[in-house]
Amino acid sequence: MGSRNPVTWLGSPTFPRAARETLRDTQLRGNLRHATGTIRAKRADAVSELDDWEQLRRAGEAIKDDVLSNLDTYLVQLEEAVTARGGVVHWARDAAEACSTVLRLSRAAGASEVVKVKSMATAEIELNEALAAGGVSAIETDLAELIVQLGHDRPSHILVPAIHRNRAEIREIFRREMPDVDDSLSDDPRALASAAREYLRRKFLSARVAVSGANFAVSETGSIVVVESEGNGRMCLTLPETLITVMGIEKLLPTWQDLEVFLQLLPRSSTAERMNPYTSVWTGVTPGDGPREFHLVLLDNGRTSTLADTVGRQALRCIRCSACLNVCPVYERTGGQAYGSVYPGPIGAILAPQLGGDMHDPHAASLPYASSLCGACFEVCPVRIDIPEVLVHLRSQAVAAKGRSAESSAMAAASWVFGSHRRYEAAQKAGSLARFLTRDGRLSHLPWPGSKWTDARDAPVPQAESFRAWWRKNRG
Amino acid sequence: MSHSSGAPDAALPGSGRRVALFATCLADTLYPDTLRATVRLLERLGCTVDFPHEQTCCGQMHYNTGYREHAATLARRHVAAFTGYDAAIAPSGSCAGMVREVYPGLVGDSEIPERTYELSEFLVDVLGVVDVGAYFPHRVTYHPTCHSLRMLGVGSRPVRLLSAVRGLDLVPLPEAETCCGFGGTFAMKNAETSTAMLSDKMHHVLSTGAEVVSAGDNSCLMHIGGGLSRMRSGVRPLHLADILASTEEAPWAPATR
Numbered sequence: 051m052g053s054r055n056p057v058t059w060l061g062s063p064t065f066p067r068a069a070r071e072t073l074r075d076t077q078l079r080g081n082l083r084h085a086t087g088t089i090r091a092k093r094a095d096a097v098s099e100l101d102d103w104e105q106l107r108r109a110g111e112a113i114k115d116d117v118l119s120n121l122d123t124y125l126v127q128l129e130e131a132v133t134a135r136g137g138v139v140h141w142a143r144d145a146a147e148a149c150s151t152v153l154r155l156s157r158a159a160g161a162s163e164v165v166k167v168k169s170m171a172t173a174e175i176e177l178n179e180a181l182a183a184g185g186v187s188a189i190e191t192d193l194a195e196l197i198v199q200l201g202h203d204r205p206s207h208i209l210v211p212a213i214h215r216n217r218a219e220i221r222e223i224f225r226r227e228m229p230d231v232d233d234s235l236s237d238d239p240r241a242l243a244s245a246a247r248e249y250l251r252r253k254f255l256s257a258r259v260a261v262s263g264a265n266f267a268v269s270e271t272g273s274i275v276v277v278e279s280e281g282n283g284r285m286c287l288t289l290p291e292t293l294i295t296v297m298g299i300e301k302l303l304p305t306w307q308d309l310e311v312f313l314q315l316l317p318r319s320s321t322a323e324r325m326n327p328y329t330s331v332w333t334g335v336t337p338g339d340g341p342r343e344f345h346l347v348l349l350d351n352g353r354t355s356t357l358a359d360t361v362g363r364q365a366l367r368c369i370r371c372s373a374c375l376n377v378c379p380v381y382e383r384t385g386g387q388a389y390g391s392v393y394p395g396p397i398g399a400i401l402a403p404q405l406g407g408d409m410h411d412p413h414a415a416s417l418p419y420a421s422s423l424c425g426a427c428f429e430v431c432p433v434r435i436d437i438p439e440v441l442v443h444l445r446s447q448a449v450a451a452k453g454r455s456a457e458s459s460a461m462a463a464a465s466w467v468f469g470s471h472r473r474y475e476a477a478q479k480a481g482s483l484a485r486f487l488t489r490d491g492r493l494s495h496l497p498w499p500g501s502k503w504t505d506a507r508d509a510p511v512p513q514a515e516s517f518r519a520w521w522r523k524n525r526g
Numbered sequence: 527m528s529h530s531s532g533a534p535d536a537a538l539p540g541s542g543r544r545v546a547l548f549a550t551c552l553a554d555t556l557y558p559d560t561l562r563a564t565v566r567l568l569e570r571l572g573c574t575v576d577f578p579h580e581q582t583c584c585g586q587m588h589y590n591t592g593y594r595e596h597a598a599t600l601a602r603r604h605v606a607a608f609t610g611y612d613a614a615i616a617p618s619g620s621c622a623g624m625v626r627e628v629y630p631g632l633v634g635d636s637e638i639p640e641r642t643y644e645l646s647e648f649l650v651d652v653l654g655v656v657d658v659g660a661y662f663p664h665r666v667t668y669h670p671t672c673h674s675l676r677m678l679g680v681g682s683r684p685v686r687l688l689s690a691v692r693g694l695d696l697v698p699l700p701e702a703e704t705c706c707g708f709g710g711t712f713a714m715k716n717a718e719t720s721t722a723m724l725s726d727k728m729h730h731v732l733s734t735g736a737e738v739v740s741a742g743d744n745s746c747l748m749h750i751g752g753g754l755s756r757m758r759s760g761v762r763p764l765h766l767a768d769i770l771a772s773t774e775e776a777p778w779a780p781a782t783r
């Protein structure tokens with residue numbers, strides 16, 4: 051073992067460094083401002099239609115917490131139910147195990163090409179790259195995912211991975227990468243969609259193996275649920291002979307009835323729809339209907355160690371709706387790629403470092419700081435993950451992993467000063483001497499690290515007299 | 527309402543209440559005017575205001591940056607400094623939020639968190655006033671700070687208070703609930719991203735044509751105001767307390783230095 055967890059991209063710069071680049075991308079800024087602004091408003095409308103939204107959120111939280119505290123029982127139950135219905139369950143400790151299982155199964159089915167339903171779990175383990183290395187090519191069938199794949203690009207959003215691209219760019223990618231595409235292809239969204247449809251239809255009809263993720267798995271019945279908008283998922287899940295599903299072990303729901311809660315929470319939070327266009331549910335195999343072989347790969351890849359953290363484990367409640375990305379003021383400006391992980395935005399900032407499990411990695415350690423702690427994410431999260439609480443918790447871990455630094459010395463010094471009101475008052479007096487730095491009532495240039503502030507903002511001018519000194523003189 | 531000062535008047539909403547001013551280290555050091563305004567306002571409403579000298583910093587910066595142990599030490603200090611008062615009132619949503627929402631997990635059992643209020647909460651919920659007798663003849667827009675909004679849930683209280691101020695022309699701020707990009711050490715650690723957020727906030731403030739941008743937190747105002755000042759925009763950041771303390775007899779005036 052000991053291989054690197056691919057949940058964070060190898061060689062990623064720290065968040066502030068990556069953001070410095072992406073903030074300059076005017077196309078990205080424009081796309082995201084427009085897209086997130088639109089979906090934010092739509093989500094708010096979709097949610098306000100339900101009087102019991104808060105109860106639904108609490109129910110979602112409670113069901114997922116039950117799953118997480120009884121994961122051992124529910125997983126075994128799921129395995130039994132899937133096996134009883136003719137499926138085969140595989141357990142994968144990490145990305146490497148999961149990838150080699152899928153590769154082995156694809157080869158055994160005689161496939162040199164597999165079609166894929168959009169899936170975060172398979173992106174997390176970099177399955178496509180692993181399959182390619184083993185001589186099997188994976189074809190993404192979700193439109194946005196296909197754009198990312200054909201563009202040899204990285205995803206930047208959980209739900210709309212190509213949110214950073216415009217239609218002129220998409221046309222270019224299609225003309226360059228899609229075989230048999232008409233050179234006169236226009237950038238009209240409908241023309242682009244139909245070019246993709248033609249390309250994909252050939253793939254659907256010829257593929258012997260499909261690979262999917264799962265939105266939910268019902269342990270009581272062994273049923274797997276995939277929700278989607280384009281119908282490509284339905285094709286993948288029904289046409290090929292062999293279906294391989296890779297699923298994080300936290301995706302469980304105890305009973306069929308629990309779907310009632312989640313099939314309301316997910317679409318409204320995710321696409322602002324009352325109900326998603328396609329909901330596919332299957333249980334093992336059904337002779338004469340759909341795939342003849344079904345394999346379920348249960349993926350850990352850092353989840354059990356995340357589960358061991360009593361504060362951080364709530365991140366495992368996530369149903370990947372992407373509502374937290376869409377409301378995040380940081381994400382809206384930096385875009386998803388700045389996070390250097392398949393999980394961007396607020397959920398990425400708490401999930402990627404935990405799954406990766408290495409706070410000594412400067413990139414991972416920078417992610418929990420990629421937030422102003424404004425709390426907009428917690429407010430919308432359908433399973434009530436207190437993302438700010440987890441961010442601050444992970445910051446403590448980052449500080450502990452880093453050991454002594456200029457910052458930790460400054461923090462210790464500040465804490466010592468604040469530890470006595472006399473020392474504090476003496477420091478206030480010393481600070482007031484800095485008044486000589488000001489010109490015309492403004493403080494526009496401070497030495498580093500204060501320059502990080504004054505690069506763009508004037509600093510407040512120190513006061514001749516603190517409030518406490520005034521109070522003592524006049525009121526004390 | 528009338529606003530006589532001097533001897534406690536039993537008819538005033540705050541009569542008989544002995545409250546502690548939770549000054550916050552930021553305002554104590556950099557914005558003493560806001561604290562004097564808070565004291566004037568509370569006393570005008572009949573409260574007896576005390577300033578516990580032992581208070582320094584609530585520990586929020588340490589806590590939010592990942593220095594939990596330092597924060598816990600400062601939190602215990604803070605709790606000791608405020609013991610014995612009916613209420614601790616902070617002209618800050620984020621410092622009040624730190625004490626009320628974070629302290630329980632940091633210092634264990636204590637009455638201080640539930641007795642800590644952000645100014646607008648104390649005025650509206652405890653004293654039961656919306657019209658505090660203020661006068662402020664200026665065009666104002668209001669930025670609801672993230673922690674007052676989402677940690678404390680102050681909702682429309684500040685806007686209701688401002689709406690009752692005589693002479694005040696309140697202009698709604700577009701995308702008001704979006705963070706200004708301050709976030710404590712975030713503004714330093716992710717300075718570029720913070721600046722990108724700030725520039726959008728300033729754009730919206732300027733679009734209102736207001737002369738004054740107000741908020742319940744001097745920290746966020748330091749950020750928004752610092753950007754507006756750099757642009758020489760001519761828009762003044764001013765805390766809610768400074769506006770509510772202003773009366774016809776003693777109207778707000780910029781401090782002379």
Ligand code: SF4
Pocket residue numbers: 319367368369370371372373374375397427430431432433434435
């Ligand atoms: S953290 Fe919550 S809001 Fe964000 S993607 Fe997961 S479920 Fe959705």
